[in-house]
Amino acid sequence: MGIAKNIVYILCAFLLILGLISLAGEVFYKISYKINRKRRKKLTPEEKEALRSKRREEFLKIATQHCALRNTMDRGLKVSDFTMDQMIEMYKEDTKEETIQMAVKHLGMTREEAIEKGFVHGSTQVSFEVERRRESKKLGREIDHKDLLDIYRERLANSEYPGPDCLEPWEAKEYIKNNKWPGEDKTAHIESCTGCHIMVDMEKPVVYPPPGPDCYTQAELDQVVETGSLSDGRLDHKNYCQQCKNKLSSSQQDFIQKMVPNQPYHPIDFDMDFGD
Numbered sequence: 001m002g003i004a005k006n007i008v009y010i011l012c013a014f015l016l017i018l019g020l021i022s023l024a025g026e027v028f029y030k031i032s033y034k035i036n037r038k039r040r041k042k043l044t045p046e047e048k049e050a051l052r053s054k055r056r057e058e059f060l061k062i063a064t065q066h067c068a069l070r071n072t073m074d075r076g077l078k079v080s081d082f083t084m085d086q087m088i089e090m091y092k093e094d095t096k097e098e099t100i101q102m103a104v105k106h107l108g109m110t111r112e113e114a115i116e117k118g119f120v121h122g123s124t125q126v127s128f129e130v131e132r133r134r135e136s137k138k139l140g141r142e143i144d145h146k147d148l149l150d151i152y153r154e155r156l157a158n159s160e161y162p163g164p165d166c167l168e169p170w171e172a173k174e175y176i177k178n179n180k181w182p183g184e185d186k187t188a189h190i191e192s193c194t195g196c197h198i199m200v201d202m203e204k205p206v207v208y209p210p211p212g213p214d215c216y217t218q219a220e221l222d223q224v225v226e227t228g229s230l231s232d233g234r235l236d237h238k239n240y241c242q243q244c245k246n247k248l249s250s251s252q253q254d255f256i257q258k259m260v261p262n263q264p265y266h267p268i269d270f271d272m273d274f275g276d
């Protein structure tokens, strides 16, 4: 009895200390953030821009490394067989090729035209051009990419979602959990509102069939988190099993996160608050 009590005390003390340490860290961070913000406020506009672009660059660097790791694993290759630079090079090559092929398919260009016009930076670039053409046709005049962004911005500002009848996320959760609306019946509303319809759909849990004998074991998934890869031949299973494909992808994501942590900044520092 006495020992159990002691263990509880020790555990409580331990948790208390842990809590205090993290609280102290948070307070310390906020104070240094405020001091830095004051310091940053005194910077000239050029210095501010330089700082911002440095931060953007760092962020881009991390994002590129993430994409390069993801690309290597999606190709079924072992991350340990390459250097980061090689993986980035491979990712850029793959992106380039994918973009060119998309431009050929969706923009009716020849391969040479696509390269010449610089369609090498990713599928978003092609989708954006498709949209630009569609909007130009609709408006009856040629618009450029900046105009398209302005149109998007305006639409977002004028969007009616969320309206007064729209669901709160917790209502969607409750509805899915109990198969019953917590307040008034919103069935008619979700049928007519795309935003709410999507929200309810997203709350629905994914139901998988029970795992088969070939399915990835927890030990295998742990191995992916640790090393980024599986034993030879085991990768193929994901092509036949959606459940394992998802699990594999999420373990790979954990591995990527471990290799290149993507939170170099505290969230409140992320937007570079200059106090202006």
Ligand SMILES: [Zn+2]
Binding pocket: 162, 163, 165, 166, 167, 189, 193, 194, 195, 196, 197
């Ligand atoms: Zn709604």
Ligand SMILES: [Zn+2]
Binding pocket: 211, 212, 214, 215, 216, 237, 241, 243, 244
């Ligand atoms: Zn499986």
